[in-house]
Ligand SMILES: Nc1nc2c(ncn2[C@@H]2O[C@H](COP(=O)(O)OP(=O)(O)OP(=O)(O)O)[C@@H](O)[C@H]2O)c(=O)[nH]1
């Protein structure tokens with residue numbers, strides 16, 4: 001293990017950061033030791049989730065224009081890959097070109113394998129590497145497909161849910177799961193017709209809940225409506241997150257589960273099960289027995 005790498009990480013050396021992220025992402029030599037030696041800070045983690053094409057990347061880019069003059073910011077863009085075809089579903093989703101060369105901004109994209117849009121253990125670990133570097137804010141962008149919103153909430157101190165006023169969209173169709181995880185709702189593409197009505201309905205719905213969640217209208221590609229969002233993000237830093245113990249438990253659970261399941265490789269399991277299931281009278285329960293205590 002190279003201790004210098006950790007010192008350099010703490011001091012903001014970008015090359016060391018990239019190296020450590022790669023070590024952790026690919027589970028290279030000493031990955032575990034590096035993780036155990038990290039001095040993890042309380043850097044605020046801001047999760048941005050929402051349907052494909054809602055404008056999440058554009059919004060992050062617009063936020064960077066506001067924040068990156070003064071603060072150092074890391075962005076982790078999570079590309080969901082389908083478990084059925086190993087290519088990325090959406091291609092490289094980093095289109096935040098205008099901030100790409102800003103020395104205050106570090107952008108990294110990772111592909112989650114197997115879990116559609118979900119957060120892998122690698123993501124959790126990579127965020128911790130970022131927290132040991134010298135950033136003021138860490139943004140995580142994920143596409144909202146089912147479980148992933150909830151998983152991002154497990155990692156983020158603030159969860160921003162980005163919605164778009166679709167024509168004829170029924171506000172009631174917003175999944176209750178989104179209600180539970182959102183700390184801030186953003187109605188992006190507010191230049192579209194019906195945006196105000198959509199936002200008003202959303203506000204009404206949100207205010208029926210026990211605590212107030214801000215609903216902020218933005219036009220991300222024109223950098224409009226960002227002031228309120230920046231204000232909320234800055235304010236949130238000092239608020240207490242009541243979900244923290246639950247979220248930490250979930251995180252511990254995942255990492256322990258990952259460790260315990262290490263000897264079982266999904267590809268191999270699939271191969272074996274494919275063969276075994278061809279046998280006459282294949283019994284699934286007998287089949288899995290041998291994996292239980294391996
Ligand atoms: N009209 C309008 N278009 C917008 C707005 N914000 C973003 N867009 C456009 O919407 C498209 C998608 O924006 P992205 O930022 O890539 O959306 P995304 O949510 O990151 O997309 P994925 O990462 O692929 O899920 C782009 O063509 C943007 O220029 C907005 O406020 N109004």
Ligand SMILES: [Mg+2]
Nearest residue numbers: 056057093094
């Ligand atoms: Mg994007």
